Amino acid sequence: MTPGPVQLPQEVLNNMALPMEHHRTPEFIALWNRTLANLKRIFNTEQNVFIHTSTGSGGMESALVNTLSPGDHVIAVTSGKFGERWADMAETFGARVTRVEVPWGKAARVAAIEDALRTHPDTVAVLCQACETSTGVLHPIREIARAVSKSKAILLVDGITALGALPMPMDEWGIDVLVAGSQKAFMLPAGLSFISFSKKAWTRVEQAKCPRYYFDIRKEKAANDNGESYFSSAVTHVRALELVLNIFLSQGLERVYGRIQTLSRATLLAAGEMGIEVFPESPSPSLSALVIPEGIDGQKVRAEMEKNDAVIVMGGQDQLKGKIIRIGHMGAIRDEDLLLTLKSFAATLNRLKPGTVSEERIIAALNKAAEVLRESPMVAMKVALA
């Protein structure tokens, strides 16, 4: 029940156990091209989507090295661990970085980004997480994109804990570079990152002077235009990706997003019933970060939930260590998985500090969650027949 890696559907696991194929066979090449085409539908873009064999952080590096030159001025929205990472990464590659610091748990304010763009008219790129996984906040990407589009800067969005979990239409919103990762809403193990560049971003790709080879999107584009990948493909991951995309598209993206939204709503309502505070001011549907009540060590909560109930959630990172737990809503989550998680959480709080949540509140919370979950049942992990 973590915000990634997520629980994989059995169908995906079975798919990963199929015999190896060579990535240069006509069969795999056909699958590769179908998969790239289907990824465009998740990104909602007319542009190419590319696959790197890397974790999401590799995709974040690709976004930078393909669009920046040393000395470029960049605005980085930092609102948690992954925002900090992206800003550090940009500095590593020689960018001059101005951080728009957002208190952890708060959503970025568009006006603050507009101010920074006015103060630094030489800004060539704005970096922002869609969902900051470390705090569970969802930033107003659509509005940020509108603001950035009025400048000469491009908007780079880390959609790792967002894409596939909620609508993020790249072209319509005007996102210039969008990055995603396999181990979140795409229900795969870590190992692939996905990235797409808008037309505006492509002009930067041609000019960018950051040295790059493994993540050089020009090489990958030339190979893809020729129907293949530039490097060896992570065949097992790509085949399982095809399966997941077929599930998404045949079941309908609205239903996929709806289910995640429902898991989120059930969790937040249950937390409310139990008197548990929600950490972020605008929670992303992809995960819920809940505040550990005063006087309880959140690291113990996490460990006790695993030990006693075999429920694995994540705690807080860095400054939030011990202060929150994070429950993921992506992946193959059954109703009973979430209900057990909520029950285990409440029981663990009471074990560590008796009387934290009353029996009545727990029952009310679970009833409320169950009621909400009924509205949008788990998406069938099957490819619907045409």
Next chain:
Amino acid sequence: MTPGPVQLPQEVLNNMALPMEHHRTPEFIALWNRTLANLKRIFNTEQNVFIHTSTGSGGMESALVNTLSPGDHVIAVTSGKFGERWADMAETFGARVTRVEVPWGKAARVAAIEDALRTHPDTVAVLCQACETSTGVLHPIREIARAVSKSKAILLVDGITALGALPMPMDEWGIDVLVAGSQKAFMLPAGLSFISFSKKAWTRVEQAKCPRYYFDIRKEKAANDNGESYFSSAVTHVRALELVLNIFLSQGLERVYGRIQTLSRATLLAAGEMGIEVFPESPSPSLSALVIPEGIDGQKVRAEMEKNDAVIVMGGQDQLKGKIIRIGHMGAIRDEDLLLTLKSFAATLNRLKPGTVSEERIIAALNKAAEVLRESPMVAMKVALA
């Protein structure tokens, strides 16, 4: 039967279908550390071995960006597609590259590297493939290492199609940076690369000025020293890697290498019996590159073998397109897999150009191969009980 990705043991495929685990759980962290310790035994080094989530080319980039600074002079041994790639990559990151060009199929001459080192005393690194996958040649790495060790340069070795297939004791031979990949002798899908740095190389890591983040080995070392990976781990790959390393170590590396050597010897002897020329002058045991007889299109040979006999081998790349076929000897290869491959190859040559190999020669070749294969049976893909 390609030189990678290779056929995976069923045990590995089954392992990849196990339920997902989070990479920050105590269970996975313990497995991670066992696996890093076992990798050191394959590299035969006292130094740390690191895992990147990338294909082998990512490991090649890691070797460069962690040891070089822009403007550094580098000698690159180029003897095929992957030597060219590494030289290009070094230039991309700002190195001044002198190529020691070796005709495709020939082994590098140590004297040529010594000459280049004398001509360019400012050389900081020498790059060489152990086995050049595109030609099947094995370079004399031990001797090259001895020559390079007398200079201030470090030796970077691409062991992607060598490590795990033949002994390559990093410390004893004096290799400074050694790179390997998961989809070859390690019998996994593509997705992981492995890398280790000698003490001499570590002094370069501290000084190297190439910008790096995703492949920054200092970050990874600090995280590993703390028992964890820096980025998310490709959990399914790493768990399967643990299984493979346990198979290797419990069955014995000598037997693993012996089997690959035997598959190679059987292939080369059979080729000799059939009057088929072996392409490289010093063939690597990890794959055999065989010359397509005059008047036959090698690309057709590859395609016909797949169509008629469901045998998948690889053809030549770049300047060798249509001129050779490459048969891999790594992975879960049964005796009958190799015998069928040899039979299919001969039959296909005869189909495309009748009379190329006589019936008697085919029978003699298969008998010879079968006889050799009996000497070193397939390694059991099981973890032996203590």
